[in-house]
Amino acid sequence: MNNVKPTIVLSCICMAVALILSGINMITGPIIEAQRAAAANGALLEVMPDGTNFEELDISTLGLPEAITNAYKETSGKGYVFRVVSTGYKSGMVIMVGVNAEGKITGSKCLETQDTFGKEPLIDNSYNGQSLADFAPNLIAGATMTSNGYRDAVNNALQSFTLASGGKLDPAIALEAKIAEFAPGFVNPAAIDASGSFKKILKAANDAGFAYISSDGENGFLTLVNATGGCIVYDAEGNNVTDAQSALAEEAKAHAAANQKSYADDLSAKITKNFADASDITSIEVSTFGTLVSASTFKSSGADYYAFYSRSMGFHQMDVYVILDANGAIAKIEAKQYIFDEEYFAAFGGMDIGSYKSGFEGLTSETWTGDAAVIATATMTSNAMKQSTEDAFAAFNSIKGGVQ
Amino acid sequence: MKNNKLSILLRGIIAENPVLILILGTCPTLAVTGNITSALSMGLAATVVLICSNVVISALRKVIPDTVRVPCYIVIIAAFVTAVQMLLQAFLPSIYEMLGVYLALIVVNCVILGRAEMFARKNTVLDSAFDGLGMGLGFILALFLMAFIREVFGAGTFMGFELGFMKMFKIPVLAAAPGGFLVYGILIAIMNKLTEKKGGVKKKSFSCEGCPSASVCTSKSCMNNEKKEEVENA
Numbered sequence: 001m002n003n004v005k006p007t008i009v010l011s012c013i014c015m016a017v018a019l020i021l022s023g024i025n026m027i028t029g030p031i032i033e034a035q036r037a038a039a040a041n042g043a044l045l046e047v048m049p050d051g052t053n054f055e056e057l058d059i060s061t062l063g064l065p066e067a068i069t070n071a072y073k074e075t076s077g078k079g080y081v082f083r084v085v086s087t088g089y090k091s092g093m094v095i096m097v098g099v100n101a102e103g104k105i106t107g108s109k110c111l112e113t114q115d116t117f118g119k120e121p122l123i124d125n126s127y128n129g130q131s132l133a134d135f136a137p138n139l140i141a142g143a144t145m146t147s148n149g150y151r152d153a154v155n156n157a158l159q160s161f162t163l164a165s166g167g168k169l170d171p172a173i174a175l176e177a178k179i180a181e182f183a184p185g186f187v188n189p190a191a192i193d194a195s196g197s198f199k200k201i202l203k204a205a206n207d208a209g210f211a212y213i214s215s216d217g218e219n220g221f222l223t224l225v226n227a228t229g230g231c232i233v234y235d236a237e238g239n240n241v242t243d244a245q246s247a248l249a250e251e252a253k254a255h256a257a258a259n260q261k262s263y264a265d266d267l268s269a270k271i272t273k274n275f276a277d278a279s280d281i282t283s284i285e286v287s288t289f290g291t292l293v294s295a296s297t298f299k300s301s302g303a304d305y306y307a308f309y310s311r312s313m314g315f316h317q318m319d320v321y322v323i324l325d326a327n328g329a330i331a332k333i334e335a336k337q338y339i340f341d342e343e344y345f346a347a348f349g350g351m352d353i354g355s356y357k358s359g360f361e362g363l364t365s366e367t368w369t370g371d372a373a374v375i376a377t378a379t380m381t382s383n384a385m386k387q388s389t390e391d392a393f394a395a396f397n398s399i400k401g402g403v404q
Numbered sequence: 405m406k407n408n409k410l411s412i413l414l415r416g417i418i419a420e421n422p423v424l425i426l427i428l429g430t431c432p433t434l435a436v437t438g439n440i441t442s443a444l445s446m447g448l449a450a451t452v453v454l455i456c457s458n459v460v461i462s463a464l465r466k467v468i469p470d471t472v473r474v475p476c477y478i479v480i481i482a483a484f485v486t487a488v489q490m491l492l493q494a495f496l497p498s499i500y501e502m503l504g505v506y507l508a509l510i511v512v513n514c515v516i517l518g519r520a521e522m523f524a525r526k527n528t529v530l531d532s533a534f535d536g537l538g539m540g541l542g543f544i545l546a547l548f549l550m551a552f553i554r555e556v557f558g559a560g561t562f563m564g565f566e567l568g569f570m571k572m573f574k575i576p577v578l579a580a581a582p583g584g585f586l587v588y589g590i591l592i593a594i595m596n597k598l599t600e601k602k603g604g605v606k607k608k609s610f611s612c613e614g615c616p617s618a619s620v621c622t623s624k625s626c627m628n629n630e631k632k633e634e635v636e637n638a
Contacts, residue, residue, distance in 0.1 A: 007472075009467060009468055010475055010479070013464075013468075017479055017482075017483035021483055021486055021487060021490075024487050024491065028491060028494035029490075031494040031495070035494070035497055
């Protein structure tokens with residue numbers, strides 16, 4: 001009998017405790033559960049405060065822009081959240097963007113960046129309420145690159161919303177991806193303020209030209225203007241429709257002329273430096289979309305010459321001048337920096353600047369193999385020299401082709 | 405043995421400070437005193453459990469049979485700890501995260517079991533509540549002292565805020581585990597010195613009595629046994 005009382009007491013205490021704890025659990029359980037879900041969806045909820053539950057989508061099947069790394073769907077149909085990578089000032093940014101079922105931004109937040117200015121919080125959530133139709137960039141003074149990167153991320157998220165929710169992108173936007181194909185010399189085209197008929201205007205970082213994206217509601221057009229004023233208009237299928245869309249071409253040319261940095265004086269200076277008796281220096285227009293930023297013809301000792309100024313991307317931004325004679329053979333090649341520094345060349349024993357430069361001379365587009373541009377252990381610089389030379393040949397051939 | 409309520413309360417804070425004099429609850433003391441916020445949170449959580457368990461154990465002191473009292477105490481203490489844990493997780497998740505596993509370990513905190521065994525089972529509910537509060541305050545004070553020294557001098561911050569002037573003088577080892585032992589030892593030494601001047605604390609009078617195994621202890625040197633003999637001889 002001695003063991004009965006302790007057993008009963010202990011059992012009673014245990015039962016009472018169990019009852020009380022289950023009571024507390026009934027109160028705290030749902031709260032804790034909600035917090036767990038919130039922790040899991042923390043960043044998602046921040047940009048879509050209305051959301052409750054999210055499921056991750058398989059982005060490989062949706063054909064979203066490359067910048068989208070993750071896509072989440074709000075399970076009750078309130079919208080989508082996209083994790084977007086973008087470029088900032090020095091480093092990439094990771095930005096979460098929420099888009100509701102009507103295609104409006106519910107929130108945006110920069111999660112990661114190495115940029116030290118810390119301007120991202122100024123832009124966080126500033127796009128709320130905007131949709132693809134009324135998208136307006138928010139640029140913060142003193143943080144242009146960050147602002148641009150942010151804007152691209154938000155724009156990508158809005159496009160992704162259209163795609164993820166089963167819609168089709170405005171054809172003009174799809175055209176943006178074709179800039180690299182049609183204008184391979186445009187280095188890192190970045191959006192600038194859009195104006196006129198154009199939904200988006202992109203400027204090549206090497207000043208090689210502008211790309212204009214527009215749409216007449218049904219069809220999208222990509223208009224390219226190179227630094228010499230050459231212009232071409234493509235439709236969404238990639239057909240040349242310059243003649244049919246001459247109004248677009250004119251508008252784009254006018255915009256480019258007003259915004260293009262001129263390299264003509266620079267090229268003239270280079271011509272007169274190398275050809276003391278150069279005369280009749282005239283800027284010309286070329287119809288190629290390479291790395292050229294200026295092209296001229298001039299006369300020297302009674303012969304015609306063609307001078308091209310190319311800004312290709314090597315290890316650094318390069319400035320390369322290629323002067324061709326009337327037959328298209330290289331008369332002179334010169335580059336402004338890096339590769340012709342004594343110091344740089346000194347590292348490659350046995351190779352001297354004079355012989356490197358003269359290695360190009362006399363070559364034409366037929367005899368050009370690219371070997372002359374090669375500097376051992378300086379691949380990027382070599383490739384840039386090669387590209388500049390080839391762009392000059394291509395421009396020359398287009399001019400000659402036009403003459404014929 | 406009549407106890408003035410105020411003296412019960414004050415005893416826990418200085419004279420019988422659970423951490424610095426009774427040397428109880430050493431594990432959480434060393435573990436959570438790396439920063440002041442977690443030390444205070446831990447102190448508060450333990451105090452709540454201490455007061456509640458003291459009250460309940462005291463109220464049930466006539467019901468709980470001697471043979472199963474330790475399991476009963478543990479169940480009661482565990483219940484309060486679990487309740488505190490659930491409430492913290494629901495309403496103060498950041499503190500719950502910060503205390504981590506040490507929150508659950510309040511169950512086996514010797515201060516609480518020690519007070520149940522040493523005080524609550526022999527005293528009235530009100531006295532036990534005061535004892536719990538006093539011990540709790542003593543526990544908080546000790547944790548705060550240690551955390552203050554370790555955070556301010558070890559990490560150069562105060563409750564997470566950077567103290568610019570400490571940047572050049574901080575002693576990182578204090579914030580690390582060995583620093584915990586160092587600070588703890590030094591504080592105990594200071595406390596001993598201080599109480600010694602006031603005539604000293606008769607540690608022996610509670611060192612064995614407070615031991616959860618005191619009633620079954622067969623050691624000849626066990627103070628509890630001496631006491632039992634005294635009672636028997638008298």
